[in-house]
Amino acid sequence: MAALGLKKNLLTLIPVVILALVLVPGNVKGQNSVADIVTDDFFNGILNQASGDCPGKSFYTRAAFLSALSSYNEFGSGSADESKREVAAFFANVAHETGSLCYIEEINGASQDYCDETNTQYPCNPDKKYYGRGPLQLTWNYNYGAAGNSIGFDGLNSPETVATDPVISFKTALWFWMTNVHQVLNQGFGATIRAINGAIECNGGNPGAVQSRIQYYTQYCNQLGVAPGDNLSC
Missing domain, CATH: 1.10.530.10 (Lysozyme)
Structure with missing residues (x-):
């Protein structure tokens, strides 16, 4: 009976394994x-x-x-x-x-002005800096805003997230890559x-x-x- 139970368990697991492979x-x-x-x-x-x-x-x-x-x-x-x-x-x-x-961050990046004030869709937060961060050194307010909207973080008000969360950091690089x-x-x-x-x-x-x-x-x-x-x- 133990062998039969093992067989039943394996049969139960097979659809789960297949589903997991499909979802990856x-x-x-x-x-x-x-x-x-x-x-x-x-x-x-x-x-x-x-x-x-x-x-x-x-x-x-x-x-x-x-x-x-x-x-x-x-x-x-x-x-x-x-x-x-x-x-x-x-x-x-x-x-x-x-x-x-x-x-992780651009050397002396905080001294640079990466705010495009003509971009009204993604207006700069005057208390934040949009210098290079992450694997592809994401810069400018319009990139932080668009990346944030796509990925799901507040790029305009929390651009530092790109330098503190490694997964989001790589996501910004991949977002920029796939977009441009x-x-x-x-x-x-x-x-x-x-x-x-x-x-x-x-x-x-x-x-x-x-x-x-x-x-x-x-x-x-x-x-x-x-x-x-x-x-x-x-």
């Missing part, structure tokens, strides 16, 4: 998923490129990234090579923006630079910064065993 986003589960690509070794390899006293080392985690990723099913949802290139492109820009996940960058991936890595900071860096604006992003990208493509493709610069 495709970009997090399965072969060649983003979770398979962004292994502990890959993620920690980025962290280890930064110096030992970096605040980001105790803030940015692979678990926080994967938790944030569950809200963005289209990230890394292409073919195996396309997924690897998107991961490489995302983390290349992240590594450049944060010094290999070293910085994902759609230009087929144009080459250079298009991702243009979408993120093209007005300042591209067309000779800051060739050193462009080269830094390209170096990270080619390094990560090599690690992931995928060709970087054409049009690397902007």
Whole structure:
């Protein structure tokens, strides 16, 4: 009777397991998923490129990234090579923006004015600062406002949440990526630079910064065993 009871229990669990697998986003589960690509070794390899006293080392985690990723099913949802290139492109820009996940907040960011007073949809809170925070260093009141509305936090009145909640921090980076960058991936890595900071860096604006992003990208493509493709610069 014990064996029969065990069989019944297993039969009861099978639908639950199947349902759980269905509910897990495709970009997090399965072969060649983003979770398979962004292994502990890959993620920690980025962290280890930064110096030992970096605040980001105790803030940015692979678990926080994967938790944030569950809200963005289209990230890394292409073919195996396309997924690897998107991961490489995302983390290349992240590594450049944060010094290999070293910085949570922009250095001397509080001294910068990132308030666009012409944007009436997302008016600045005069007591808050909208300098760079998070993996892609989210800036400007209109980005904080829109990201907050999409993700579910008060971006205009509590922008510091991006620097205190690691999952929301990664969500802002993925929100910005999926809103502004994902759609230009087929144009080459250079298009991702243009979408993120093209007005300042591209067309000779800051060739050193462009080269830094390209170096990270080619390094990560090599690690992931995928060709970087054409049009690397902007």
